[in-house]
Amino acid sequence: MASSEIHAVQTLSGNQPRMRRIIEEATQTFLPGTPVQLNAVDGGIQAWDGVTIAAGIAGFSAEPASNLTTLGTAKTLTFGAVPFEASAVNIPRGAPYNDGMVGFEVATDDNVFKGQVGPAQVAVAADLGKQYGMTKDADGHWYVDRTKNNPGVNTILIVTKLDPQDQSATPRGVYFQILTPASQMPG
Amino acid sequence: MMVRGNFAQLMAPGLHSLFVQWTDLSQRELEYPHVFHEETSSQAFEDEVEFAGLGPMVKKPEGESVAYVDGLQGGTLRYQHFTYALGCRMSFELFEDDQYKLINQVPKALSRSAIFTREQVAWNVLNLGFTTQTTIDGLSLFNTAHPLLGGPAATTVGPGLTAYVAAAGTFPNRPTVDVDLSFVAIQVAINEFERLIDGQGLPIMVKPRHLIIPPELKFIAREILGSPNKPYTSDNEINSLIREDLDFFICHYLTSRSAWFLLSDKDSHRIKFFTRQALDEDYADDFDTRSLKTIAWERYSVGATVWYGTWGSNGP
Numbered sequence: 001m002a003s004s005e006i007h008a009v010q011t012l013s014g015n016q017p018r019m020r021r022i023i024e025e026a027t028q029t030f031l032p033g034t035p036v037q038l039n040a041v042d043g044g045i046q047a048w049d050g051v052t053i054a055a056g057i058a059g060f061s062a063e064p065a066s067n068l069t070t071l072g073t074a075k076t077l078t079f080g081a082v083p084f085e086a087s088a089v090n091i092p093r094g095a096p097y098n099d100g101m102v103g104f105e106v107a108t109d110d111n112v113f114k115g116q117v118g119p120a121q122v123a124v125a126a127d128l129g130k131q132y133g134m135t136k137d138a139d140g141h142w143y144v145d146r147t148k149n150n151p152g153v154n155t156i157l158i159v160t161k162l163d164p165q166d167q168s169a170t171p172r173g174v175y176f177q178i179l180t181p182a183s184q185m186p187g
Numbered sequence: 188m189m190v191r192g193n194f195a196q197l198m199a200p201g202l203h204s205l206f207v208q209w210t211d212l213s214q215r216e217l218e219y220p221h222v223f224h225e226e227t228s229s230q231a232f233e234d235e236v237e238f239a240g241l242g243p244m245v246k247k248p249e250g251e252s253v254a255y256v257d258g259l260q261g262g263t264l265r266y267q268h269f270t271y272a273l274g275c276r277m278s279f280e281l282f283e284d285d286q287y288k289l290i291n292q293v294p295k296a297l298s299r300s301a302i303f304t305r306e307q308v309a310w311n312v313l314n315l316g317f318t319t320q321t322t323i324d325g326l327s328l329f330n331t332a333h334p335l336l337g338g339p340a341a342t343t344v345g346p347g348l349t350a351y352v353a354a355a356g357t358f359p360n361r362p363t364v365d366v367d368l369s370f371v372a373i374q375v376a377i378n379e380f381e382r383l384i385d386g387q388g389l390p391i392m393v394k395p396r397h398l399i400i401p402p403e404l405k406f407i408a409r410e411i412l413g414s415p416n417k418p419y420t421s422d423n424e425i426n427s428l429i430r431e432d433l434d435f436f437i438c439h440y441l442t443s444r445s446a447w448f449l450l451s452d453k454d455s456h457r458i459k460f461f462t463r464q465a466l467d468e469d470y471a472d473d474f475d476t477r478s479l480k481t482i483a484w485e486r487y488s489v490g491a492t493v494w495y496g497t498w499g500s501n502g503p
Contacts, residue, residue, distance in 0.1 A: 076265060084338035084356055087325025088262025097231050099267065 003141040005033025006060045006115040008105040009175065017111045019062060020185070021103040023072030028065035028102075031140045033115075036061050036104050038184050044071050045102050050136060053156060058184040059104040060113060066098050074100040106185050107178035114163060116172035117144045123162055123174050131155035131179065144174055156182035188478065189277035189290070197285045205287055209296035217302065218438055219309035222399065223460040223489070224453055232268060233461055235492045237261030237323045239336035239386030243344055259336045259386065264323040266488040268463040271304050273297055274482035279472070282479055294468065297483040301466050309460055309489050310440035313399065313448055317361070317501045322494045329448075329499035332357035336386035344388025351382055358384060360494050365501040368404050368447045370411050370418055370428065376449050376498050377431060383495070393456075393496050395449040398435040403444040408435040445502025456496025461488045 008017035025044035030036065035048035038058045047065070048057055068075045077095040082088035105111060117123045119137065133148025133155050148154040156179055163173025180186045191198060226233075239259040247253055275293055282290050312320050316328035324333055332353045335341040339356035342348050353359060359379065366372045377395060385391050400408050410418050412433055417424040433449075450456055463486035470481040491497065 074267075082262040082324075083259055083336055085262060085324045085334045085336065087321075088323060088334075089325065090260075091234055091263035091265055093234065095265075097267065099269075 002139040003116050003119060003137040003143040004173075005031065005141060006035070006113050007033055007062070008060070008111045009114040010112045011110045012112065013110050015110070018106045018108050019103055020059070020106055021101050023100060024065060024068055024102040026068050026071050029067050030061055030065045032061055032063050033141060034061045034065075035059075035134060035142055036102075042071060045104060048134075048142075050134070053133075053152075053154065053182055055182070055184050057107050057156060057178055057182055059106040059111075059178075062103040062105055065102060066096075066100075068100060072100045074098045107183040109177070109180055109183075109186050112160060112175050112177055113157075114173060114175050115142070115144050116163075116166075117146050117174060119143070119172075121146045121172065122170045123159075123166070123172055125162065127159045127174060128161065129158065131158050132176075133157075143172075144176060155179065189275065189281055189293070191278065191281045191284060194281060194285070194290070197281075197287055197289055200286045202287065205289060207289060207292070209299050210292060214299055214302060215439060217306070218436075218440065219306055219460060221436055222397065222450060222453075223309055223312075223458050226459055226461050228266070228268065228461045228463045228488075230463075232488070233266040235264050235266070235323065235457075237264075237336070237386075237493055240389070242337065242340070242387040243389065261336050261386070262323045262325065264490065264492050266459065266461050266490050268461065268486045268488040270464075270484060270486045271301070271308070272482060272484035273300050274480060276473075276478050276480040279477040279479060294470065294481040294483070297468060297481065298466065301483055301485060305485075305487070306440045308487070310438060312458060312489050312491055313438075313446075313499065314440075314442045316448075316491070316497075316499055317446075320491065322491050324494070328491045328494055328497060329361040329501070330494065331359045331361050331363050333360065333494050335384070335388070337388055341384065341386060341388035345382065345384035345390050347382055348384070351379055360498045362500050365503055367445060367503050368398075368400065368407055368411070368500075372500065373398070373411065373428060373433070373449070376500075379498065380449070380451075391495075393451050395431070395433060395498065396452045397450045398433050399438055399441075399448040399450060400435055401441040401444050401446065402437050402439060404447060405435070405437050443502055447500055447502070449498040451496035457492035458497065459490060459492060463487055 023044045025046040030047040035057050036045050037048045078089040080090045131151045133145050134142050135145040136142050157176040159174050159176045161175035166173030245254050320328045322328050334357050342352045342355050380395050383393050414426050417426050466485040468483040
């Protein structure tokens with residue numbers, strides 16, 4: 001079983017979810033909906049390391065990473081070579097747009113995200129108000145991990161609502177917010 | 188947010204006059220259309236590809252087969268459009284209490300911002316042309332050795348290239364050592380235009396027509412191009428540059444005070460300005476605060492597909 005992408009679905013204020021788009025770290029290959037963090041050295045966006053609890057998460061990626069060669073430098077798909085022009089490139093028709101940046105939905109106190117609990121877990125009413133951590137699923141997506149439930153030690157989010165669209169017998173969908181101490185960009 | 192406290196003088200009548208910079212100070216006419224090809228786009232980006240033709244014919248001995256050669260495809264250059272936008276907002280109390288109806292003119296300032304940004308982004312093609320602004324060959328727009336698609340053989344085809352070619356298979360559109368604007372420097376640049384070849388080495392006709400300069404060089408340009416006799420000499424030689432039919436254009440968005448550029452007419456260069464979305468604006472009232480919000484935005488991209496028809500010197 002897989003897990004779904006995590007995205008902002010509503011805000012407390014009623015405004016549009018806050019997004020940012022800043023430079024991407026090199027060699028990033030994360031999926032949309034991945035928790036991301038700001039690199040402490042250069043401020044680029046990279047996938048969350050999964051362990052930093054205090055000020056560890058900047059938000060959730062709104063698009064896939066581009067596997068850049070160089071931090072913040074646009075990388076466009078190319079093929080072959082150009083005769084005698086070593087610096088020239090062939091760009092295949094329709095090669096994806098890239099500008100060296102990646103967008104993400106910010107882990108503000110206002111943004112509410114929708115995700116799922118783990119593939120072997122079930123979301124229940126008792127989860128409301130509980131703090132949990134997150135774990136990366138085998139399919140590359142991340143899920144709310146009910147087994148990481150030790151506040152201050154391995155939790156980064158608080159469940160605020162069960163997903164009303166998830167009507168399965170073993171529902172997994174939850175709405176949650178990133179805890180203020182866990183966010184790199186809470187304001 | 189613009190609020191009454193920041194514009195207290197507008198709250199009471201009696202001011203003799205208001206000097207409003209965004210309406211009382213004239214803005215320059217658009218300068219980039221003088222140089223840039225203006226095109227439109229309906230996509231997220233536009234890709235352009237270069238092709239080279241064939242080399243010179245070869246003698247065919249009687250009874251032998253004709254020699255067959257191939258045309259060449261060059262690289263691709265992508266024009267990737269970016270969005271430029273700005274907004275302002277003001278409290279409805281400020282809007283209502285303004286005794287001079289000045290605040291409702293603030294959105295006009297957005298169009299000035301847009302015009303400046305357009306110019307700045309466009310002219311950065313030249314400003315950055317010695318460094319990061321690259322053309323389809325992957326090198327800076329102004330370069331001492333643009334590689335030719337035909338390779339080293341190309342520079343053995345065109346006549347009289349020895350003095351200009353720094354390395355076999357390349358052609359410059361920038362002096363090896365940057366030079367100040369001068370009578371001789373223009374002559375050298377014109378000579379390079381005269382000897383210009385295509386990717387296979389065949390001579391081409393590209394004439395420089397426009398000398399693009401920062402304001403600081405206008406007096407020198409006027410003297411060099413306007414003098415009836417050869418400037419800066421006591422001899423009675425004619426000014427040989429007059430017959431070159433060059434005009435000079437003062438660009439107020441060039442960052443260097445000493446860089447200068449020679450450009451051909453638009454039919455021979457490919458410096459482009461793609462408009463994806465022309466300047467548009469919108470406004471709305473915030474439901475809760477009743478604040479007034481105005482935004483303006485546009486989308487465009489700029490660049491130079493190829494270096495042909497351009498020449499630049501970054502001063503000394």
